[in-house]
Amino acid sequence: MYPYQPTPEELESMETWFAEYDALAERGALEELADRAVFPMNLATDVPGGYAAVRQWTRAEYIEAMQHAIGTGTAGLDLESTRTPRFVSENLVVVETEATMTIEGRRQHMHYADLLVRTEDGWAFQTMVQGGWGHGWPAARRG
Known part of the structure; x- marks a missing residue:
């Protein structure tokens, strides 16, 4: 039945997944973060000049x-997040x-x-939608 209504256990699984993800990010455990993704990963972002950009x-x-964005755990990263999961189905969640x-004291x-998609191994992220990742992309990679 749609819209899909997640169970309390499914909502808890999202909270647990992101708590683990945030802990890895705070440690700068980039390989382990990548283990939680499905590649190629879709990225929708923007580039200077006011246009959207997509790529994999x-x-x-x-x-x-991620190394440029968060480092490898030596930069004193601290994350505070509020997440709203919207289940499309029991296997697809937009968060x-x-x-x-x-x-290092600078807040952003x-x-x-x-x-996020449910795989045989559990949840994994597959698409990022976030502004600002397209800086420095050549024009051929912008669309």
Whole structure:
């Protein structure tokens, strides 16, 4: 029946998954973060000049981008997040996040969404929707 109504256990599974994800991010455990994704990963973002940009990241590209964004655990990363999961079905969840990331005393507020998919191994993220990742992309990669 649609719209799909998640069970309390499904909602709890989302909370647990993201608590584990945040702990890995705070430690800078980039390989382990990548283990929680399905590649190629879709990315929808924007680029300077006011246009949207979409592309797919390989595992290596994701790790490189995260290394620049959050480091490898030495930058004193602190995450505070409020997430709203919207279950499309029991296997597909769009999660909207309001977050504050603090690195070495600098605070940055973010608003983004992720698509999580249920795999044989459990939840994994497959699509990121967040502004600001397209800086430095060549024009050919913008669309």
